[in-house]
Amino acid sequence: xxxxxxxxxxxxxxxxxxxxxxxxxxxxxxxxxxxxxxxxxxxxxxxxxxxxxxxxxxxxxxxxxxxxxxxxxxxxxxxxxxxxxxxxxxxxxxxxxxxxxxxxxxxxxxxxxxxxxxxxxxxxxxxxxxxxxxxxxxxxxxxxxxxxxxxxxxxxxxxxxxxxxxxxxxxxxxxxxxxxxxxxxxxxxxxxxxxxxxxxxxxxxxxxxxxxxxxxxxxxxxxxxxxxxxxxxxxxxxxxxxxxxxxxx
Amino acid sequence: xxxxxxxxxxxxxxxxxxxxxxxxxxxxxxxxxxxxxxxxxxxxxxxxxxxxxxxxxxxxxxxxxxxxxxxxxxxxxxxxxxxxxxxxxxxxxxxxxxxxxxxxxxxxxxxxxxxxxxxxxxxxxxxxxxxxxxxxxxxxxxxxxxxxxxxxxxxxxxxxxxxxxxxxxxxxxxxxxxxxxxxxxxxxxxxxxxxxxxxxxxxxxxxxxxxxxxxxxxxxxxxxxxxxxxxxxxxxxxxxxxxxxxxxxxxxxxxxxxxxxxxxxxxxxxxxxxxxxxxxxxxxxxxxxxxxxxxxxxxxxxxxxxxxxxxxxxxxxxxxxxxxxxxxxxxxxxxxxxxxxxxxxxxxxxxxxxxxxxxxxxxxxxxxxxxxxxxxxxxxxxxxxxxxxxxxxxxxxxxxxxxxxxxxxxxxxxxxxxxxxxxxxxxxxxxxxxxxxxxxxxxxxxxxxxxxxxxxxxxxxxxxxxxxxxxxxxxxxxxxxxxxxxxx
Numbered sequence: 001x002x003x004x005x006x007x008x009x010x011x012x013x014x015x016x017x018x019x020x021x022x023x024x025x026x027x028x029x030x031x032x033x034x035x036x037x038x039x040x041x042x043x044x045x046x047x048x049x050x051x052x053x054x055x056x057x058x059x060x061x062x063x064x065x066x067x068x069x070x071x072x073x074x075x076x077x078x079x080x081x082x083x084x085x086x087x088x089x090x091x092x093x094x095x096x097x098x099x100x101x102x103x104x105x106x107x108x109x110x111x112x113x114x115x116x117x118x119x120x121x122x123x124x125x126x127x128x129x130x131x132x133x134x135x136x137x138x139x140x141x142x143x144x145x146x147x148x149x150x151x152x153x154x155x156x157x158x159x160x161x162x163x164x165x166x167x168x169x170x171x172x173x174x175x176x177x178x179x180x181x182x183x184x185x186x187x188x189x190x191x192x193x194x195x196x197x198x199x200x201x202x203x204x205x206x207x208x209x210x211x212x213x214x215x216x217x218x219x220x221x222x223x224x225x226x227x228x229x230x231x232x233x234x235x236x237x238x239x240x241x242x243x244x245x246x247x248x249x
Numbered sequence: 250x251x252x253x254x255x256x257x258x259x260x261x262x263x264x265x266x267x268x269x270x271x272x273x274x275x276x277x278x279x280x281x282x283x284x285x286x287x288x289x290x291x292x293x294x295x296x297x298x299x300x301x302x303x304x305x306x307x308x309x310x311x312x313x314x315x316x317x318x319x320x321x322x323x324x325x326x327x328x329x330x331x332x333x334x335x336x337x338x339x340x341x342x343x344x345x346x347x348x349x350x351x352x353x354x355x356x357x358x359x360x361x362x363x364x365x366x367x368x369x370x371x372x373x374x375x376x377x378x379x380x381x382x383x384x385x386x387x388x389x390x391x392x393x394x395x396x397x398x399x400x401x402x403x404x405x406x407x408x409x410x411x412x413x414x415x416x417x418x419x420x421x422x423x424x425x426x427x428x429x430x431x432x433x434x435x436x437x438x439x440x441x442x443x444x445x446x447x448x449x450x451x452x453x454x455x456x457x458x459x460x461x462x463x464x465x466x467x468x469x470x471x472x473x474x475x476x477x478x479x480x481x482x483x484x485x486x487x488x489x490x491x492x493x494x495x496x497x498x499x500x501x502x503x504x505x506x507x508x509x510x511x512x513x514x515x516x517x518x519x520x521x522x523x524x525x526x527x528x529x530x531x532x533x534x535x536x537x538x539x540x541x542x543x544x545x546x547x548x549x550x551x552x553x554x555x556x557x558x559x560x561x562x563x564x565x566x567x568x569x570x571x572x573x574x575x576x577x578x579x580x581x582x583x584x585x586x587x588x589x590x591x592x593x594x595x596x597x598x599x600x601x602x603x604x605x606x607x608x609x610x611x612x613x614x615x616x617x618x619x620x621x622x623x624x625x626x627x628x629x630x631x632x633x634x635x636x637x638x639x640x641x642x643x644x645x646x647x648x649x650x651x652x653x654x655x656x657x658x659x660x661x662x663x664x665x666x667x668x669x670x671x672x673x674x675x676x677x678x679x680x681x682x683x684x685x686x687x688x689x690x691x692x693x694x695x696x697x698x699x700x701x702x703x704x705x706x707x708x709x710x711x712x713x714x715x716x717x718x719x720x721x722x723x724x725x726x727x728x729x730x731x732x733x734x735x736x737x
Contacts, residue, residue, distance in 0.1 A: 048692050072691040088689040092707025106694035
């Protein structure tokens with residue numbers, strides 16, 4: 001369960017999140033929707049622990065564990081995964097090397113044994129197949145020269161292999177054509193599980209046609225101003241965010 | 250890749266400079282300072298032939314009329330050449346016949362450094378594991394060379410240069426100074442006058458050297474310059490892969506290291522020369538560390554000769570080093586692969602020279618400079634084509650990576666062509682290790698140190714691939730250790 005309480009965050013002395021409160025129970029998928037500049041990506045970055053995102057008030061815990069006093073990699077090992085809107089290119093480091101190094105670093109931090117190379121390859125092969133990723137592509141440096149769709153598929157591959165307890169998807173649909181969107185969504189849906197929570201951050205309702213959330217929250221000017229069921233997405237699509245902008249003021 | 254993992258473990262485990270210990274060994278010194286008598290003393294100590302003494306004295310005379318070069322982008326306190334010891338050797342009454350006769354403390358030193366000097370130890374290792382013959386140079390003298398007999402069976406000569414001067418004087422005389430003349434530059438002249446030891450390799454025609462050869466240089470004594478001289482000759486159609494490693498104790502004073510390496514490559518022969526340089530770089534405030542003024546040059550003297558320099562430079566307070574290739578024979582090939590890491594207050598001015606003299610000569614330069622801390626890292630390179638070097642080709646790629654905000658990277662390429670029929674390409678990039686990349690890797694579970702190690706390993710991968718496998722792992726670890734604590 002992810003609990004966020006009165007979270008207040010500034011970046012370069014500008015307050016972006018202004019007392020955000022949100023609970024995502026384990027096993028549920030929640031969506032955050034909101035206009036540009038509302039603080040959607042800030043929420044993801046803050047939870048993941050990016051420097052320059054200064055928490056001035058509030059708390060955030062994952063399954064009772066305080067996230068905010070941990071380093072970035074410790075949060076990852078605790079089971080938090082942030083899928084990037086723009087995944088980074090890592091020159092010279094083959095995707096397989098990158099993922100295996102990350103996986104074993106997490107395991108080590110949790111006091112678990114490393115995954116052996118054969119076991120890792122076997123698992124990776126299965127997951128890659130379901131995501132229509134060619135194994136040869138995984139021998140290339142991670143994301144270098146990959147298309148937008150390929151990069152997003154690599155994000156899903158990583159989450160499937162790292163098996164996090166909680167996923168944050170930051171604008172995962174951006175830059176995807178309809179076919180890629182389908183593959184990526186199916187990959188994410190396959191990861192829905194009773195012991196895993198998800199927070200889907202998106203500007204458009206399009207993604208939510210493929211990944212149906214249990215709840216939708218509307219984020220405007222650093223606060224959740226409205227929550228509802230999955231039907232909220234279509235309502236927003238029809239009427240836009242205007243009706244909520246007044247509430248934030 | 251297991252190596253990455255190993256790198257990360259090493260980074261977590263190790264102190265910044267693990268070779269910083271001092272060995273307590275009874276030493277013999279020549280008096281401090283430099284004059285013709287010291288040159289005579291060194292020559293006499295080594296029972297050298299008369300011509301060698303004259304050669305040294307000639308070099309000394311030339312050195313006296315030369316000035317220390319100041320064109321490099323290096324800022325350091327000049328060496329007082331009269332305040333140094335030019336000869337320091339472990340005291341030993343007679344030359345050791347076997348390892349049992351060597352000072353056990355000396356053997357322990359090399360053991361600590363992880364360098365196997367006992368052949369049986371090497372042989373007892375995993376079956377099929379590659380064998381490395383080792384020449385160990387301690388301060389001014391070579392203490393032991395392993396696998397000499399086995400090498401001799403295939404006609405390969407691998408010994409210290411002092412021994413070569415005694416056993417194979419004609420071979421040495423024929424080639425010594427023919428690639429780097431005595432008066433080539435200030436430091437080469439100094440080396441020619443006072444060099445005390447180094448390695449000598451001769452590979453006869455058509456022979457592929459049956460094992461990797463390596464030399465380990467260790468500066469131990471205080472206030473002592475190390476001047477080693479290496480001469481490698483690959484006769485027609487021969488092949489050899491050679492590796493040198495260097496370490497030194499941590500000392501407050503700066504120590505001088507001025508080496509000369511000459512490679513002679515004849516028709517269809519090939520020499521692969523790899524260096525893992527890990528001299529003491531000085532402390533966090535920039536105190537102490539080795540001054541590394543080195544002249545390395547290969548002469549591809551005949552058609553289709555090939556030379557490949559690979560260097561991993563992580564140590565030294567000051568590095569002044571430009572391993573070069575003279576591509577004299579038609580169709581000869583020169584390669585230079587370099588990783589230079591500077592951290593703390595280190596300064597490196599390093600690169601290569603590719604001198605295209607023959608027709609259809611080809612060269613390739615891949616240089617990766619990584620600067621962190623308050624260091625300065627300069628690539629300086631020359632690619633030139635002589636008027637008759639029609640069809641000469643060069644490809645140069647020069648990449649710099651900056652870590653943090655207080656370091657500097659410079660690239661100074663010189664390209665000169667006296668023929669319109671040469672084709673030179675130069676690519677250069679400078680990037681800062683990006684916060685975004687670090688955050689991305691850390692979000693996936695890597696600590697900051699691990700993330701830096703992984704990203705840097707990615708940056709230098711092209712060059713690491715050129716190193717012999719075992720040393721690639723070693724080099725990868727070294728690079729990571731050198732950059733420890735570089736991201737604040």
